[in-house]
Amino acid sequence: MPETFEQDYPLQQLQQLQQVTKSLNSGQFVQVRRMLAKTAPCDTALLLESSPHKVRRLLWQLVDPDVQGDVLEELSEDVRLGIIAQMEPKHIAAATEDMGHDDLGEVLRSLPDTVYKDVVSAMDIQDRERATQALSYQERSAGALMNTDTVTIRPDVTLDVVLRYIRLRGELPEGTDDLYVVDKHNCFLGALSLSTLLTNSPEKIVHDLMDEDCESIPISMDESEVAQLFERHNWISAPVVDDNAQLLGRVTIDDIVDVIREDAEHHLLGLAGLDDEEDTFAPVLKSSKKRSVWLGVNLLTALAAAFVASFFEGTLAILPILAVLNGIVPSMGGVAGSQSLTLVIRGIAVGHINQTNQRFVMIKELAIGALNGILWAVLIASVIALWQWDLMLGAVLAFAMFMNLVVAGVAGACIPIILKRMKIDPALAGSVILTTVTDIVGIFAFLGTATWLLV
Template identity: 75%
Template structure:
């Protein structure tokens, strides 16, 4: 209940700022923004049309701009950065986490990137260079270097005194990593253990030697799956020699999971998962036109198959009325399977060992659904048109298309994954093409064979 109240208050505050901005009360808006959390300012910017966004950004306190940039989606952030002076961008990145800094710098055009790097202090430049040295989408690009490491031969009391002298811990710290003199990972000591065990015990006596580490080259999606299965709050990142390089925290993993979910959802519609809702009309039109063009090509392919049966449609016009039923049912059935398989691949449920079983299962489901709906449509058409043969023709076509839809829905994402093509992006188009062509060919081809004199 308190969370719901807080959300309502945030929405009311955002609405109030929007009204004040439209009324030209810029001083009032600046004061309100100064008391808002960076995440709420980011939400306000993402919820504002293009022109209002520019005005809002100018009213955001310069000390908050770096934190706000961290919270923005890539498309919105790039639009704001494009209008900023490189020196201001460099200043805004001073307190950014390493992973957020690398993500932002990667999105900059080369000319602006060089100017921003040149405007940075030497320490920040080194930090940026290190963060950018890891491949995008890897554990290295996701990690932060703000780790606290301790030696195994000291006592817990020494560690506690060290932490008190340090005065603070990095955000999201739930355990300290134990390393040797060469910085090789040995294990971890949780804060709960540190606070509850006898302070005279050594770190070696209480550390968890079986604590898992993450290879710096591991894909971020695999890292997210590990966090989900192990219920981690943080985890150390190591290189090939087991040297501790940094750590990944749960807040970064939440972003990965959200981005993966948005990517799958938006890709199925041919959209960029970071696309700005309020992007300029021409920019949005260009992005969507590409996908519409692809769909037009697939529709023309289905129409080309149908053109082989023009004479059949001329003689039996009733086929034109019924022709859309079979491809439509196949498309829905195939989409169900496709979505299920893509989700299974995303969460790591599908692997080489169970792919054959999955294909067999979907083949069986397609056959059972095919028989069920074939019988139903046969009865409906036979009674509607008083034509038993026509009912059998559409029943056969329905059975064949649902069977093909089940096989295609399961196999297409697996095949696309093997050739490094995103199943969420291309799977729907290929599936629709298959079900349309198989449905039209099965229905009109069978009708031509059995119904024409």
């Protein structure tokens, strides 16, 4: 069954998008409104993200105002900002009214200052206090990630009292697997799982059954570290406490899934110098402006490599074959370096690489670079010797290949570690620096050695 869902879901989504677009083009707005009313908020968000700007604006006007807040929660930041730009502050305030603590903070943080002030002014006192609290925690911290919908109980009551309390509540917050035990000062003492509650005698006391070793999350912990804890312990939810061990809220697995997905997109797109929140259907000028920065940086690195090559104009004039072969060494170094760079960035992101094992990683990548350098140096030397009937030219290219692959391996391991220490995102800056290193080293090693031995 899961396999069928995975195969059919994208097709269903495509068919729905085609049907909506066709209905909009033919002016059947009532039909589109009915279709959106039957669509889950997450699927409506996907439809909006998959639509060009004109269609997106029209679609948003047809979304039921009662579910607009749920849809906004599911949108990427760039798309959300574009939609909010066409909403009045009072409508934004209404859409955020029933949002969770974490989603409210995320939406409000993404607003321009002027819009934010107007939205807060349009809120009632209760929502304004919720907004202030949501924004009081540092961005990308456990506080910004948590919800405040916890169910708390006292340690000195019986399970029967707890069960009656739950019945009086009527329902439990979504994703609840534990009830949190606190004292009269709201200090976190432990957790009582629902399975323990339901499988023990109602006369038993909470204190005797609660898990006192339940690990809590500090309010200031980075969300990536929180995600690592969830992955390591297979948690469904976890309590969040302040410096005085007072219970503030909880983080649930659905929020962690979002963190993991966003981190993966950030590292993947960062290698290409792209923003992980960038709208696929953003206007041409806006997208061009964002991408031109990294293209300009790349142009500077290419000019640096060309500047190095210019020192060997005389050599290239005497041996034109060097110009033909000159791209091989930097290209191989770039690929080898990217492999090391990607592996190390991933290791840093998931917490596998730290100060205790950095040296081992560097030595390992050095050894891999040397081994691959020997292998491919011998191969390229053989190819050039047979192709050009020139053993010395093959030896020069082999030496340059070996040197660049070794440097590429070491650079791929060292660059992200150094950037991390400098508090620079390795996913954004690492590939540009690595390309510069492998291009310059490759060109200098090949043309420099050729000038020395062949001219």
